[in-house]
Amino acid sequence: AQSVAQPEDQVNVAEGNPLTVKCTYSVSGNPYLFWYVQYPNRGLQFLLKYITGDNLVKGSYGFEAEFNKSQTSFHLKKPSALVSDSALYFCAVRDNTGNTPLVFGKGTRLSVIA
């Protein structure tokens, strides 16, 4: 069964600094990887995904993520953080069999301080 680990419950970063939110995964076969963001009292919004191809994936709002197969990681990054990026971020994975649901990590709360 697939699983996702987000080792940090909370990440604090100063506005204008680069940010990284970490994610590692476990899956049989090739992974399909996703990042979602949740703002207060809202559902989740899709940010980006890795299916195949270039290991660096670019998504919404200036976010990007790097797929590293050897380290089974898919860290979310942004070169310059904004206060408005403060939210709850979820990493998710499913395998490529077509028969399994999307499994989410427990989430990382990002706080960008002005």
Place this chain on the structure above:
Amino acid sequence: KAGVTQTPRYLIKTRGQQVTLSCSPISGHRSVSWYQQTPGQGLQFLFEYFSETQRNKGNFPGRFSGRQFSNSRSEMNVSTLELGDSALYLCASSLVAEDTGELFFGEGSRLTVL
């Protein structure tokens, strides 16, 4: 295009009662998934439906059940409510039961069990 609609948005029940939550997917989407979100556990997968058939089921007790109708709308039911069932229940839809497609989430139904 209207997004995923969940009703009710908020509800309060007492232990032992039962509850039914409704989800209307984005028009044309045939796949619906349900997740339970709690602060300590993050998002946990409940069910996935496609064309009225349950494709996957998470590790929840039999008190949790769901169904999907011919118009792709879905309901989930929790019987004999327990305090631990207090959570945000999120519904997500996708065009098909596609491995690589992102999910579109509703804003959730927040259930409080007293």
